[in-house]
Amino acid sequence: MAFSRNKKSRVRRALVRMRVDYAGLINTTMQTADHATMKKNGDIEALRALAIILVILAHIAVILSPTSQYWIILENFRFGYGVDLFFCVSGFIITKSIKNEIPDSRSWSSFIKFSAPFWVRRFWRLMPSALFWICICLACSYFLSNKGVFLEFNKILPSATAAAFQYFNIIYSSARDAGTLGDTGIYWSLSLENQFYFALPLIAVLFGKRWMPVFFVVLILAQFFINRQLVHPTPELWAVRTDAISFGVLLALWHGSQSYERVEPTFLNNGYILTPLLLGAIVLLASLTAPLPPLPFAMGLTAVGSAVLVWIASYNQRYFTKNNYISRIMNYLGSRSYSIYLTHVICLSLTKQFFFSAPTAPTPTNFDTPHTIFYILSFLAMTLSFSEISYRLLETPLRSKGTVLSKKMQSKGCYEVSS
Template sequence: MQLDNKNIAQLDGIRGISILIVFFSHLGFGHLIPGGFGVTVFFFISGFLIAKLLMHELEESKTINFRNFYIRRAFRLYPALLFFVALIVSFLLLHKVKIIPSQIFAALFYFENYYYAYLIDYKEVHSLYLSFKILWSLSIEEHYYLFYPLFLYSTYSRVKLHTILSVILLITPLAIRLYNVEIYEEKGIYEKYNYALTHTRIDDIFYGSFLAFLLFKHNASESIFRFLTNRLVLLISLICLTATFIYRDDIFRETWRYTIQGICLAPLVTWAMYGGKSIVDQLFLSNRVFIYIGRLSYSIYLFHWLAIPLASLYFRRFGLEWQLFVFAVTIALSLFSYYKVEMPFVKLRKKFGSNVKVKIDEKNS
C-alpha cells in the first residue's frame, strides 16, 4: 500500500459518527448508546493517523522533526482548550465559586486523568468543576504524543524489533487492568483506574498506530491487508465487537473489553478506509454531513461537557428542556470555537509542516 500524508475522508466520517455516539450517550441515552466506545474509536484513529503521518515523514526525510511535530500538536489542541478553560473559569467566577488552581493546572498541562483519579472528588466540589473531567482522554492522547514519535523513530528501520515491542506494549495495559481488578475489590475504584489512566488505556491508541505500521511498513503488509479485509475476518470482528456490548460482566468490561475492541477495530477500520466503495461508505463514512461533524468533533467533545453541568444548574437533568439547552449550547460554542478560535491557527500549523487545508470548507487533518 502507498504511504502518503493525505487526509482520509472516511476517518472524518468515523469521527463524526463517534462524536455523535459520545454526545447522545451523555445526553441521556447512555443505556442504549455505548458512549465509551466512541472514545475508544477516537483513540484508535488518532493512533493510526499520527503513525501514518510520522511514517510518511520518515520515508521522505529519514528523520522526524520533533520540534515541528510538537508545535503542530500545540497549535491544534491548545486554542480550543484555552477557550474551554477560560469559559469554565468565567462561569465559576460568575457563580462565585472558589477557583482551585491545581485543577486549572491539571487541565492545561494534561494530567487531568491522574488528577481526577487520585486528587479530587467531584462530588465534593461545585458541579461546574465536572467540566474539566472530560479532559481525561485528551490527557492520554497527549501522553501518547510525547512517547510514540520517539518510539517510532528508534525502531522504524527494525521491523522485527518494532513488532515485538509493540506486542509487549499492547499486552502491558491489559495486564495492569487485570492486576487492578485483583487488588481493588471495590468496582468504583478499579473501574476509574482502568478506564481513565494512561498506563491502562494507552493500548487503544497504540492499536491504531500498530495497524498503520503493519499496513505500510511491515514486510508482509500486502498479506496483512488481504487478511484484514477478508469478509470472514470482517464478520468475526463485527460479531466479537457486538459481543463486547452485550456481555455485561464488570470485570470483563474493565479488562478484556478494551483489548477485544482494539483488535476488532483493526479490520473494520482498514475496510472502512481502503476496502472500496460500499453502501456504508456512501451513506455514512463519506457522507458530507458526517464528515463535517467529524471536523467539529474536537470542539463538540469539549463543549458538550461544559453545557451539561450548566444545564443542570437550571433544569432537571435529562428532561427535555435540559436536553435542548445542552444541544443548543454545545452547537453554539463548538461552531464559535472551530471557526473563530481554532481555524485562525491553521496557517501557523502549515508553517511547521502540517498538511491541513487553509480554507475552512476543505478537508483538514
C-alpha cells in the same frame, strides 16, 4: 594550472551543494505534502462522528430525569468506548502521516529534525482550543457556581491546572473520587494523547519502522489483561490506557503492505452483511464499558473492537458511508468532533444552569416529555453552535498556523544540513 584546478574544485563543490539542497528540498516537500494533501477518508470521518455520538450518549443522562429508563440502560451499556475509538483513529492517522518521515539515523540531530515539526503541528492542532475551553470552564465556575451546577472555583482549579499542563490523566482517579473534576473531566484523554505523541517520535527513532511493531505489541499485551473498568474507587490505570492508540499505530505501520491489501474485507460491500455486524459491534462494545461487563479483559477487548472498525475504515472504500446523505452528516460531525468534544460538557452544565431548578427551589425541575425534549434540543443547539464557532475561529486557523510553522522548521532544517 593551480588556479584552474582550484576553480574547478570550487565549482564541483558548489554543484554538490546544489544537489544536496535540491534533494533536501524535494524530501522536505514530500514530507510536508503528506499533511496537506493526504486523501480524505470518509469512513474515518464516520468513525470520528460515531465516537463523538457515543461520548454524548455516555454523558447526556445528566440532563434527564433521575428516574429515566436511560439510567438503567447505562448500567449495562456505558458507550464509554467512544474515547477508545478516538484514540485508535488518532493513532492510525497520525502515524500514517509521519511514517515516511522516520529517519534511518538515530542521531540527536535526526531526532530533533523529525520530532520538533511534529510536536509543533500537534500543539497547534490541539492545545489552543483546549486552553480556551479550559478558561471557559474556570469562568463558569467563578461566576455561575452559586446554583450548584458548576463546581466552585477553588475546587476545580487544581483539575483545570492539570488539564492545561497535560498531566490530568495522572491525577484523574483521585480527582474523580474526590469529586473535583467539574467540567474539566474530559481532559484526561487529551493529556494521555499528548503524552503519547510526545513519546512517539522518540520511540520511532529508537526502534525504527522495523522494530516499532514489536514495541507496540508488547505495550498492548502489558495492559490487555488488566481490569480497568470505570468503577468506584477509580482504577489508577483507567486514564492511562494506551492499547487502543497503539493498535492505531500498528495499523498505520501495516497500511499499504501486500499482506494488508490481501486481507481487505471486500465482503462488507454487501450492506446486508455490514449493517448487522456494525450494529452488533456497537452494542457489544457498549456493553464492554459497563461496570460489570459480560466478558473478561473488557477494556482490552474494547481496544481490539475499535481497531477492527479502524482497520475496515482504513481502506477508504466507503464501507460505512455508502449512503450519500449519511456520509454528509458524518463528515460534518467527524470534522468537528474535537470541537464538539471540548464543548459538550460545558453545554450540558449550561442547560442545567439555565433551565433546571436549584436544589433548594420550592418547585423541582420538570422532567415531563415536552420539557425533556426541550432540554435535549437546547443542549444540542448550544453544542453545535459553540463547536462550530470553535472549529471556525480556533481549531481550523490555528491548525493551519501549526502546519505553516512546521513546514518552516523543516525547510530551515534542510538549509542547515546543506550549509
